[in-house]
Amino acid sequence: MGGRVAFWFEFASTYSYLSTMRIEQMAARAGVAIDWHPFLLGPIFHAQGWKTSPFNLYPAKGRYMWRDMERICARRGLAFHKPDPFPQNGVGAARLVLAAQAGAQSPDQVGALVRAIYGAQFGNRQDISSPETLSQCLIAVGLPVALLDLARSDEIKARLRQQGDRASALDIFGAPSFVVNGDLFWGDDRLEQALAAAATV
């Protein structure tokens, strides 16, 4: 029916990894188009007084999250390693995705880049704050390494800040989040509901 889902993801977010690795296949099956929205949770967390991930602030919740991720990845056949340090700094990765979009790459290429970066971090123990890692991801998906320069431009930096403002305006408080026609769905567990909503819009 031509519906759309806005997929809001933060590269440091473990549950965003889960959604990234399945959203394209599921959206295609539902006939739904994906708008890829990288953003940073840091400013949103800071605004509510958190200086780091809630999984670090609340140890029992953190221990549970790692166990939950381990179980879910095992069920889905996904590699999963705990990044060290956690959370990783995903600013450069988020800017790179915006640069790819500004560079008029197709949504499929953007999706492939996002998957490559999450795979490097959670599947392959790589540090996504490193330009070398990001460069390898670009090469792996056939995108120009020059996008790294664009990613460092003032234009793209401003665009990432705007993404944060848009996320706040949408009442987004965590990741992954999905927005369909202004309606918010939070967490990988709500991906099915979000796509169903988009398919019937």
Add this chain to the structure above:
Amino acid sequence: MGGRVAFWFEFASTYSYLSTMRIEQMAARAGVAIDWHPFLLGPIFHAQGWKTSPFNLYPAKGRYMWRDMERICARRGLAFHKPDPFPQNGVGAARLVLAAQAGAQSPDQVGALVRAIYGAQFGNRQDISSPETLSQCLIAVGLPVALLDLARSDEIKARLRQQGDRASALDIFGAPSFVVNGDLFWGDDRLEQALAAAATV
């Protein structure tokens, strides 16, 4: 196969309502027995510096939760009203469930009582801190109203405190939680996984 799931619920918890209304049917289908564990989240939240529900402390998360509950209850055909005030005081209700268990009521009767109390609160706008509400719930499920006296005894008060200690020892940080063979599952979204784990133990 005779597996068991320990179901840890807090009467003030909205998502515990969701699990309560479906766990018995699902557990029966999976051949899994339920151990009913009322407990209080208050002391656990206080220990991490929260003076009220995180849904009140973090407004965007709170707004989302009410919308999420509304959508899920509509899908499941469950009545749902926002309790006022929220969270409700569920101490008396939790003690009443422990009294029913101490009074050697069958798990099915305990389950019926738990469902009646959640239904009164979230389906019928009743105040579950009121003895009248709890008394009506007992009558509705054919249990003796005298259990209210037992619920006020020192023995049952001590038992509820012990439940809190057990919950902490199990690393429980929210509700609903499910424990299968020492493995923790958190949230109504994990009920299926917990029952599958219990069925294969």
